[in-house]
Amino acid sequence: MATSDTRTQILDAAERLFAEHGYRGASVRAITDLAGANLAAVGYHFGSKAELLAAVVRRVVEPIYTAQARGLERLLAATPEPAIADLVEVYAGPLFDAIPAGEESGARTSRLIMRILGDPAEEMRAWTGEAEAAILDRYLKAFGRALPGLSPEELWFRLRGILAVAAADRVEVHNHQPPLRGEAARGWAITFLTAAMSAPPTGG
Amino acid sequence: MATSDTRTQILDAAERLFAEHGYRGASVRAITDLAGANLAAVGYHFGSKAELLAAVVRRVVEPIYTAQARGLERLLAATPEPAIADLVEVYAGPLFDAIPAGEESGARTSRLIMRILGDPAEEMRAWTGEAEAAILDRYLKAFGRALPGLSPEELWFRLRGILAVAAADRVEVHNHQPPLRGEAARGWAITFLTAAMSAPPTGG
DNA sequence: GTCTATAGAACGATAGAC
DNA sequence: GTCTATCGTTCTATAGAC
Numbered sequence: 001m002a003t004s005d006t007r008t009q010i011l012d013a014a015e016r017l018f019a020e021h022g023y024r025g026a027s028v029r030a031i032t033d034l035a036g037a038n039l040a041a042v043g044y045h046f047g048s049k050a051e052l053l054a055a056v057v058r059r060v061v062e063p064i065y066t067a068q069a070r071g072l073e074r075l076l077a078a079t080p081e082p083a084i085a086d087l088v089e090v091y092a093g094p095l096f097d098a099i100p101a102g103e104e105s106g107a108r109t110s111r112l113i114m115r116i117l118g119d120p121a122e123e124m125r126a127w128t129g130e131a132e133a134a135i136l137d138r139y140l141k142a143f144g145r146a147l148p149g150l151s152p153e154e155l156w157f158r159l160r161g162i163l164a165v166a167a168a169d170r171v172e173v174h175n176h177q178p179p180l181r182g183e184a185a186r187g188w189a190i191t192f193l194t195a196a197m198s199a200p201p202t203g204g
Numbered sequence: 205m206a207t208s209d210t211r212t213q214i215l216d217a218a219e220r221l222f223a224e225h226g227y228r229g230a231s232v233r234a235i236t237d238l239a240g241a242n243l244a245a246v247g248y249h250f251g252s253k254a255e256l257l258a259a260v261v262r263r264v265v266e267p268i269y270t271a272q273a274r275g276l277e278r279l280l281a282a283t284p285e286p287a288i289a290d291l292v293e294v295y296a297g298p299l300f301d302a303i304p305a306g307e308e309s310g311a312r313t314s315r316l317i318m319r320i321l322g323d324p325a326e327e328m329r330a331w332t333g334e335a336e337a338a339i340l341d342r343y344l345k346a347f348g349r350a351l352p353g354l355s356p357e358e359l360w361f362r363l364r365g366i367l368a369v370a371a372a373d374r375v376e377v378h379n380h381q382p383p384l385r386g387e388a389a390r391g392w393a394i395t396f397l398t399a400a401m402s403a404p405p406t407g408g
Numbered sequence: 409g410t411c412t413a414t415a416g417a418a419c420g421a422t423a424g425a426c
Numbered sequence: 427g428t429c430t431a432t433c434g435t436t437c438t439a440t441a442g443a444c
Contacts, residue, residue, distance in 0.1 A: 006409080006410085020324065021228075021325065022226055022227075022228060022229075022323065022325075023226075023229075024225075024226060024228040024229045025226075025227075025228045025325070027436080027437065027438085028437080028438065028439090029436085029437080029438090037410085038409095038410060038411055038412090039411090039412095039438095039439095040410075040411070040412085040439090040440080041409085041410070041411090042438090042439095043438085043439065043440070044409070044410080045409095048438080048439075049438065049439090111322050111323075111324065114318065114321070114322035115322055117318070117372065117375050117377070118315055118318035118319055118322060118371075118372075118375060119226065119315075120224065120315065120376070121225065121226075121229070128378055132378060133378040133379060133380075136377070136378060136380070153383045153388065154388075154392050156380060156382070156383070157382070157383065157389060157392045157393075157396070158392070158396055160372055160375060160377060160382070161369045161372070161393075161396055163372065163377065164368040164369050164371065164372035164375075165365045165368050165369065167322075167368065167372075168321065168322075168364055168365070168367065168368030168371075171321050171322060171364060171368070172324070173321070173340070173364060173367065174332055174336060174337040174340060175337060176337075176340070176360060178360070178361070178364065179357040179360070179361065184357065184358075184406075185361060187406045188358050188361045188362070188406050189361070189365075190406075191403050191404075191405075191406040192361070192362055192365055192400045192403060193400065194403070195399045195400050195402065195403035196396045196397065196399050196400035196403075198399065199395050199396060199398070199399035199400075200395075201395075202388075202391045202392050202394075202395040210427080210428085231418075231419065231420085232419080232420060232421090233418085233419080233420090241428085242427095242428060242429055242430090243420095243421095243429090243430095244421085244422075244428075244429070244430085245427085245428070245429090246420090246421095247420085247421065247422070248427070248428080249427090252420080252421080253420065253421090
């Protein structure tokens with residue numbers, strides 16, 4: 001539709017440039033240039049650069065949380081006490097499904113998630129809602145039942161570990177390129193994280 | 205010494221502000237203000253803002269790599285085929301030892317490492333040397349011997365998982381504060397990562 | 409809904425006095 | 427080694443024509 005095509009173009013360009021250069025490093029000028037839109041279009045469609053970022057992050061994050069919520073629902077409906085492997089699958093799976101299989105776009109999404117996690121700035125956290133926090137709580141409870149000996153603190157540490165491993169999916173370290181196939185990475189992550197989550201509580 | 209006290213003050217202030225606001229978000233003005241130094245001091249002592257960042261990152265990263273290198277040397281001298289738990293300890297341990305136990309400073313260091321990992325900008329990678337890459341290779345070989353069935357790609361995925369979990373140590377997600385005590389986090393991480401690294405290769 | 413033009417502030421870098 | 431002053435650039439946001 002003519003109304004919002006520019007809006008979507010801007011969202012696409014912003015997602016790309018925010019991921020590559022960060023919030024401050026991506027100027028509104030660069031974003032509108034890449035989108036083929038006018039500088040003033042950001043103000044018109046989103047109000048400000050910070051609100052544009054919030055819209056970008058919401059668009060990336062919302063389907064992940066929705067998939068996580070539905071996956072947990074389905075799992076709990078099937079078995080009241082699911083296995084750890086299944087919990088990891090429905091929690092971590094959507095994180096990887098959100099990362100496109102393509103080489104460049106996947107790396108970008110991975111980095112955007114990394115920036116959301118690592119940046120304490122208000123602009124980066126303006127998207128957060130109560131719904132998202134509630135889903136995390138439901139997973140904490142489900143994992144807690146599957147890991148009865150674990151303290152809430154250590155459980156929380158492990159859940160953040162899942163997020164971290166997913167966010168780092170395509171990160172380059174030194175000259176080492178991450179593997180090109182997102183397909184395989186998803187499987188490796190489930191293996192890695194299921195073993196990690198299943199570890200007995202840390203002693204004394 | 206009178207020569208470099210200002211230099212150190214600037215490094216301290218820059219480490220803090222780069223971690224909190226990122227490279228572009230931390231201005232040279234804010235850094236020198238926090239350091240109690242003059243605006244022009246950055247140019248005099250470091251040449252440019254980018255070179256200041258490289259100096260900051262080097263100061264954080266070098267002791268980690270040194271400790272990792274020494275730990276692996278000692279371990280291989282004791283046992284030619286070390287257990288996975290021991291390899292995880294000497295590789296991941298220094299990452300956590302570099303993160304101060306204090307609440308704020310620990311969160312800052314954790315975030316700085318996260319930004320180094322997640323930011324593809326040249327300024328963020330200018331510190332890298334061949335020595336650091338060589339240490340990573342030695343660990344890849346040592347882990348590879350301990351995990352003979354694992355493909356190089358999956359092994360590399362797992363090693364990056366260790367980095368990710370360490371970097372996310374103090375990251376906040378929604379309202380959930382990370383545990384205040386870095387002490388415990390180190391132990392939890394070794395538990396988590398030893399189990400993860402010990403997982404059998406992903407099938408098919 | 410899209411554009412030009414510009415206001416107003418902040419930025420990194422540096423010349424030159426002390 | 428430290429300072430002031432300033433140059434030239436780039437930024438976000440917005441007023442107002444179409």
